[in-house]
Amino acid sequence: MARVCLEDITRRFAGVTAIDQITFEVPDGQFWVLVGPSGCGKSTILRTIAGLETATSGKLYIGDRLVNQVPARQRDVAMVFQNYALYPHMTVAENLAFGLKMRGGDTKTARSRIESVARSLDIAHLLDRKPRQLSGGQQQRVALGRAIAREPQVFLLDEPLSNLDAQLRDDTRAELKQLHQRLGITTIYVTHDQVEAMTLADQIVVLNRGRIQQIGDPQTIYAQPTNQMVATFLGSPPMNILPATYDGVQFQLMDGQTIPCPEGFQHVLRSAQGQRFNLGIRPEHLHVVPEPAHLMVVATVVEPLGREILIRTALPDQDPMQSPVINIQVEPTLRPAVGERLSIQLALDHLFVFDPTTGDRIMEPL
Template sequence: MATVTLENIARSFNQVKVISDITFQVPDGEFWVLVGPSGCGKSTILRSIAGLDEITEGNLYFDRTLMNTIPARERDVAMVFQNYALYPHLTVAQNLSFGLKMRGINKSVITEKVEFVSQILDINHLLHRKPKDLSGGQQQRVALGRAIIRQPKVFLLDEPLSNLDAQLRDQTRTELKKLHNKVGITTIYVTHDQVEAMTLGDRIVVLDQGKIQQIGTPAQIYDNPVNRMVATFLGTPAMNIIPVTYHDGALWINQQQSLPLTPYWKEKIPPHNGQGWDLGIRPEYINVSIESDSSDNGIIAQIEVIEPLGKEILVGATIVDSEININLQLPMKWKGERFDRFKIEFSLDHSYIFEPISGNRI
């Protein structure tokens, strides 16, 4: 196991810089997740750590050893890809032991390691099967086992659950967390799924357009996003972003409904009439009238989409006389139908305000 340190890492392809100034340190034995939209550079970072992509700028260390010029085969890194890439003509046991045989490990040691890993992953009853006889979840566990059996310094996972169905993903995600607790290998996991990031990571690195946006624990990033991108990317359903305008101590929505500022926000927001801001509020902090109300008092929204999820209902609505769309998270007992109108209330105590252009949080 090793502490992985990235210092100002950059990677360019044909003079186009796809990642830049990537700096963070994964302590020995921790589980870190790189998350962000497609094309943000997270897989490039992972491949740079593995040695599959050359680092254009910056330094990579395992503990205190500079790894920039060390070939991939000598980095003692195990990587699991989205495609499990199992050898189809070999049994599960042979797939697990292949890497050890290539290294000339003693046969008795290999047998012992195969038994240990197969028990951890609950695939010991599958050792004589071939990949074509396995389910997707079983193949995924074999791929994990083939990486773990080497006992590498660093374990790299590039969206390994994306080929699984929803139920199996949930189950495998739990198993993966338990597995890490058992083996304690320094792990860096890449995903675009914010649920995986929030549930798996000791810490999360949020990326966008090749740059780090924020690093922190799941709770820190969810409760204190540094900018609009982070705020809207993490959380299901996504945080609502509502354009507002400051005027005489209040924020105005659509120049019709006002939200009086609390003393806290009066100190934070420059008192410039006509200044525009983006108000961010998560769906769970929007209060909704129990009964429909189409009066002109307060902020009125109209239901456009209803998504029952069993324990709760997700509602997509539009603020009346505007083009502002909002998402709400409501209990199942709440009753409403498409095109119904109701009052909504925003709590500024649970709101965020972002600069419209930069997206930075005030």
């Protein structure tokens, strides 16, 4: 096991910068998740660590060793891909043993390790089967087992659960977390799935357009996003964003409705009268109330989810294509009709203010 340290890593392809001055350090034994929209550079970072891509500039360390010029096979990392990459002509046992065989070593020790890994992943009964005889979930476990059997210093996972159905993905995600807790191998995991990121990570690296937006533990990133991109990417449903103009006392929305400006914000915004901002507030911090409150909205979609109901709303008397979508999470006892008007109370102590041009956070909850 070893730390992984990236110092100003940049990778360019034919004039296109895929990742730009990426710097972070994963301590020995931790589980870090790289997350972001498609094309943000997360897989390029993983492939650069693995040695499948070469950094254009910067330094990459595994442990205390600078590995920029070290071939992939000598970096002592194991990578699991989205498509499993199992050898179809080999049995499960042979697939598990392949990495050990390539490295040489005692056959008896290798057999013992394979049996141990197979038991831990509940695939011991499948050792004589070929990949085509396995389900998708079983194939994924074999791919994980092949990497684990090598006992690498670093474990790299590139969207390993994306091909699984929802229930199997949930089960395998829990198994992955338990496996890491048991083995303690330094792990870097790439996903676009925010649920995987939030539930698996010791630390999350949020990326966008090849640059790091924020690094932090899941709860900190959720509660204190550094900008609007992070705020809307992590959280399901995402944070509501309401364009508004500040008049010196309150925020005025596009339809003329107003939201009070918390007193703690006013001293920062005192010179911003007439300026436009994006207000951010999460769905769980909006409440449907019987009497007139901060906002009046109209229900456009009602989605029963069992333990709660998600109501998608818009500002009344506005073109639905122009109005911001306002998501509200409510108790299952409340089920409004589509088109019904609702009075909404905002928890103003959970309000964010973002710069609409840069997306930077100007104010965070008090």
